[in-house]
Every structure is written in structure tokens, then in C-alpha cells.
Amino acid sequence: MLQNQKHVFNLDDNCHYLNCAYKAPYLKQAEIEVNNALKQLRTPIGLTPSCFFEDAETVKALFAKLIHVPQIQVALIGSTSYGLANVFNNIGCKNGQHALVVSNEFPSDIYAVKKWCDYHNAELKTIKPDANLTTIGSHWNDKILSNITSKTAVVNLSSV
Numbered sequence: 001m002l003q004n005q006k007h008v009f010n011l012d013d014n015c016h017y018l019n020c021a022y023k024a025p026y027l028k029q030a031e032i033e034v035n036n037a038l039k040q041l042r043t044p045i046g047l048t049p050s051c052f053f054e055d056a057e058t059v060k061a062l063f064a065k066l067i068h069v070p071q072i073q074v075a076l077i078g079s080t081s082y083g084l085a086n087v088f089n090n091i092g093c094k095n096g097q098h099a100l101v102v103s104n105e106f107p108s109d110i111y112a113v114k115k116w117c118d119y120h121n122a123e124l125k126t127i128k129p130d131a132n133l134t135t136i137g138s139h140w141n142d143k144i145l146s147n148i149t150s151k152t153a154v155v156n157l158s159s160v
Helices: 028-041 054-067 078-087 107-120 137-146
Strands: 099-100 123-127 152-156
Touching: 078 107, 099 107, 099 137, 107 123, 107 137, 123 137
Parallel strands: 099 123, 099 152
Antiparallel strands: none
16 A cells, blocks of 8 residues: 655645645655756757757656557647547547546647537537435446447546
């Protein structure tokens, strides 16, 4: 079991930070690496072509190892919206198909899938939870799954 890792962050001892879905605190080591990168960028004359690729390839390799996939399956992109635009630009749509999202989805996801729907003249279905339930998870999951049909071209759900 993973033990308490608070010592690897620069948080006060009496602070219990739980809002990582919005903005996670940086690791102490990440802060050191960012400062090192800024020092390197102060004098860009020392940058070589390898500076633009070696670190990225190292990150891709480490992440691939973490999630047990070949490194070739890992892509680094500048933003969520750019990545989603690339994904949706490579998904076709047949007449009568639709896209499916959940309510309160992350804006970059919604904008990308809405643009895809507009381009393909496809319906955008939004699945909302039933607000009167005390535990919405399993019921909402059932609603999502029951709305995925042979007419569903795209299902866009956040990982959070």
C-alpha cells in the first residue's frame, strides 16, 4: 500500500490539500526541475536540437512504462483542446450518428465534440444524473451505457 507522501511536497504540516482535480501541488523535485529548466532558458545559446526531443522522449518512455503500453502509443501535446481537436478530426461520422457526453463536462471536451457534431451535422446527447438520488454513480453509469448504441459515433467522458 502506498504510504503517506506529504514529505515530497512543499505543503505546511497542518495543510491537507484535496483539490487535485483543479490544481495539484508540485512535487519538491518538480520544483527543482522547473527551476533548472528556467536557468537553461536564460541562456538559450546553449540549446541544441536534442534539447527539444530528448526530455520529451524520456517522459514518454517513463509514462509508457507506468501505464504498460509501448512508448509509440504515448503522445505529448500542448493542451487538452489541441489534443481533442486532433482526435476528433480523425473520427468520421455516418448520417444519423451522434456523440455522447455527460453534463458538466470539462469545457475543452465540450467545445471539441460540439465542433465535431456541427461539422458532421450530428446530434450531441448529454446524459445528466438524476439529482434526486442519494447515490448517483451506478444509476448514471447505467444511463450512459444504455445510451451507447450502434448510432453512437463518439463517447467523450473525462477521466476524472
